[in-house]
Amino acid sequence: MKSFRLVCSVALVVCSLPAMGASSTRYNPLETFAPFAYPQPANAFRTASGRPGPLFWQNRADYQIKAALDPATRTLTGEEVITYTNRSPDDLDVLWLQVEQNRYRKDARGAFGDDAFPTEFTDGEHIAAVAVEGVGGALQNADFVISDTRMQVRLAQPLKAHDGVVRLHVRYSYTVPGEFGGRTDVNPSKNGDIFEIAQWYPRMCVYDDLRGWTTDPYLNNEFYLEYGNYDYSVTVPWDMLVVGAGELLNPQDVLTKTEMERLDKARHSDSTVMIRSADEVNDPRSRPTQSGTLTWHFRIDNARDAVFGASKAYIWDAARINLPNGKTALAESAYPVESAGNNAWGRATEYVKAATEYFSRQWYPYPYPVAINEAGTAGGMEYPSITFDDKDTKGSDLHALIAHEIGHTWFPMIVGTDERRNAWMDEGFNTFIDIYEADHFNHGEYAPKRDEEYAPGHGNPADEIVKVLTDPDAPPLLTRADQIKEKYRHPVTYFKSAFGLVLLREQILGPERFDPAFRAYIQTWAYKHPSPSDFFRFMESETGEDLSWFWRGWYEHNWKLDLAIDKVAPMDGDWRKGALVTVSNLDRLVMPATLEVIYTDGSKQDVRVPVETWMQHRSFAVRVTGNKAVKSATIDPQHAIPDVDRSNNTFTVN
Template sequence: MKIHPASLWAVVTLLLFTDTVNAQRRQKGPNSNDTVSSVYQPSDIFSPLFYAERGNEYHSANGAPGSKYWQNRVDYQIKANLDTVKKVIRASETINYTNNSPDQLRFLWIQLDQNTYRADARSNFPTGAAAAQHTNGYEFESVEIIQNGKAEKVPYVLTDTRMQVRLPKSILPNGGKISVLINYHYVIPGAFGGRTDYADTKNGKIYEIAQWFPRMCVYDDTSGWDTLPFLGSGEFYLEYGDIDYQVTVPWDMIVAGSGELLNPQEVLTPKQISRLQAARNSDKTIMIINPDEVAKPTSRPVNRGTLTWHFKMSNTRDVAFGASRAYIWDAARVNLPGGKKSLAMSVYPVESAGNDAWGRATEYLKGSIEYFSAKWFVYPYPVAVNEAGIAGGMEYPGIVFDGITDKGKELFWVTAHEIGHNWFPMIVGSNERRFAWMDEGFNTFIDIGASDVFNKGEYAPKRDSEYAPAGGNPADEIIPIITDPNAPTIMTAADAISEKYRHPIAYFKPAFGLVLLREQILGKERFDYAFRNYIRNWAFKHPTPNDFFRSMDNGAGEDLSWFWKGWYYNNWKLDLAIIHAEYTDINDLKKGIRVTIANKEKMVMPCTVEVKYKDGSKQRMQLPVETWLQNKVTTFTFPSTSEVVCVDIDPDAALPDVNRVNNHWVMK
């Protein structure tokens, strides 16, 4: 609402009273006949003791791991067979578990994600729309343990997507170990698998194999055993360790997997090995398998039977792989800080070939990794794979599944986003199943930067909103969410966020929150330092939301509890308004102008005030967030020096102000 000044103005009077009709607090403006309507209460957003608990020996008050922080470890050895006739994975898995906690563990909990495809799975019920196709999930031949050198069968209980293994003796604390041996198989879901599937192409099926082996639940100092079932939206929370895995496939298939290929001489031709070596030293993409070599017997070291591909990935939460006889394969060197190197690779069918499509996929992958590594934290793995299939955008350590039909900017954007997940949550191991914003929101924030710098901004700007085309103003695009009374808060449990709000709440709002912190609240230098410190402190560990909040508070030197409260724990609106502006001395314009502004909603922000002079020049001043520490309405002197045409709050429209009409004042 645009407010015009009256002819005579009194001295600003701050008179508060209670409106018994609507319970809103109102505050007088400069004119005694004008009352400013506001629901803002300073005591709500600036209340003390935001952190309900003090820091402790495990999670320090400064946001870093405490002196006695502990974390359990899981190493896996897996031998799997891909049966392309029956569409079945058969595997033998050894889980080597180390209990670094201070507690004895009398039982183990293991995640069984494939059970989400069962007809009776809990994941059929949260949305009210059960899946149309199903599998039987995991089917177990045996479950055994080796403890103190002795193997024995153990009782286990299946509960939806979890297995409890009941031990005859507890695993001792502070380094006790146990090995679990599991033999199992499952039917691979078709296209309905979403994240794990198979689909037809011109030269054969593509298999995307993920969440394919039983994985240990996390035991931590927050929840003990974190056993939330896999329902779909809430993704993963996993322990770190080394994963050594072998995949046996028909002789004519290529396997692209997480980690380093340990036996290239057994599964590749000498020409392919030579090309891979050339790619390790090339910034330009090198073809490993050309389009005209796809599905040709000469592209394989043998022409019958099966081949076993052997991979290993160190200090990882998970692994996944793709397999097909239809893959074109290319690769290029990734240049990392400190002279380190990695290898970016893409595999895709001939239908996806061409520089307008997947012919540049490795270039996109390489550029994104180089940017994230230079800006935030060095990519830790020897290989990164971009795989084309129908999963359409899914991330695992060292490998991403992107859309087989993606092209141009869409392919770049999905590549940057999915490989960005290697920072959140593959490196910074947050609990996605509880806090989706700690991976999706953070990753959406960093992938915006990748788009801005790639090939001098070829695909910039990338913005991440449901409400406007890419390149729009995110401060405007967030308005429909913060004005929606039914919108959940960022802190809502991942699986409790409906599909309507999943992207805005898990991706866009937390990402834009980081933009506000960086560009409007802290400044780029202070934000970047604090954010890098958070990543470094929690790399390959398990942070909680409070660890992030405390890290930013301490690293930037600010009490940001007002922001965490208003933006994350609540969905509060912001409405700053100019109530009045007049010359301090109409006879001497060099004495500046007096400006009165109000905060009309529950959220607060620091803001920029700009005046435009008659000669066309402009001048700005900054109001800190403390402006609203005591008041709903504030009057200050702007040090203008000549005739003013107009005054604006937030002239760049950078703040999520729900009513920009009252941000502008024309001087009379």
């Protein structure tokens, strides 16, 4: 989902204020550095090094879907065949599917959790038939029961462990809601309605080694989905364009000769090429026929979802994406005329192209043939190879929005975390990689990235996160996503998670250790389902660092950091022998920190105080070599770490 800019600088402030004595500390080394209990155990499925084990398995779901959209009645009807492969060691007597259009029913569980949503209701998902394909393709009706946004299908014969396969046939329909709260909607524009179609087919729940069937109801948090191939077709009126996840397989049936020529040109162009211009939006000649319907056929492989947008109002443009090893993909944008212009969506394809190229070089190559921005009422929502973004956003905010949403390709489209329980592992990780993309884009045109939703005034993130750390009601990061109130969703799930990785990269490990480890984490867990413990263990093992104190203080708890300087004195009473700077830790969180010593002649010296300083001590006298009188000492002068009380960070020698 949508997130904005995070990082900026702050001027050095040095003042002389009374220091709090170490006697008032809440810090206990035995608590902070106690052995860390990982949330999930290590075993033959997931190892102590944070990697898939020798017995790791993952089920698979492949989809063939045929759907039709009637914009006049806002009705979507569909039929699907799900080929489900059971690679687990367990025989399965039931299958669980998600039927998330039931989120819009008045009696939906999710309708009781948020005062602001919903304001529109539908009658939910209509399941016309469920059948299991037998030998020779014969269909046998299956018993099923629907509970809120889940459907259980009861199998006549258990699905065998270790690569048993079942083909499930489902016919269904629903009314497309006009409100985006469930991440799918229809919204008006000057030249026609825009349909953003997600959660549009019953889809398999995940069955894994952590929880068995993962059947959390859809309460408005995001998704946890199996990987597979999607072959799907969408039939719409002749005058509508469809932009969908994956590759368009039948352009000759749904595009004009001119549009196909322009698309071919775009595949070889680093500049944006117009496929259908604003002047052509209402021109019937921009469609290959002027009556009836057209069926758009798409395919995307090794994905966890597939969605599409449809409208007769779209402007459409595209450009080439240059990927590592000489590969390419196609950046595309579809938007109404109201969103056009170089201060708005006229640069959208430029933005998605640049972000995709940067993330591919920095972290992991982009895997899909297209990267599409679709403009509608969705504030910002991500899916494999396509995003739904706000049609009214412009300028730097549009860049940040597009970069963030396409950044979700890496988390959770490639690294398939459970967003419904651990949203911080996709929203926060993605916000983290956005920071550096903003620095890189067009020589820093929109840098630095700041967190405007949570840090108005563009404050320093280390100081702004203090608002979370000092809030007694703020939930820890390891809180289940459905339990996090909207008030804290962005500050905790996005901002605190992202800033935790900034601290790891820039203060605790350094880029030279963090970057290769993070790349290896993505590659190792690509198209798999890592748990929080897998991430914790992997980063420790790969970087060679015991980070249990950080996982405990930053993720398991919402602990505070309060470093203080209690005293500055000459060594043995003689400045020529150096200085003793007494630093205390007054609260439960610890961090490595920089100690800056300023001498009376104006010169400075920095001393790094490692986190191990606090393994045995609440207060420690740091020996600073030198032969000059000291004027003052400051711990964390650049405000790089989240100290909750800056008033005790500086000691001035009288």
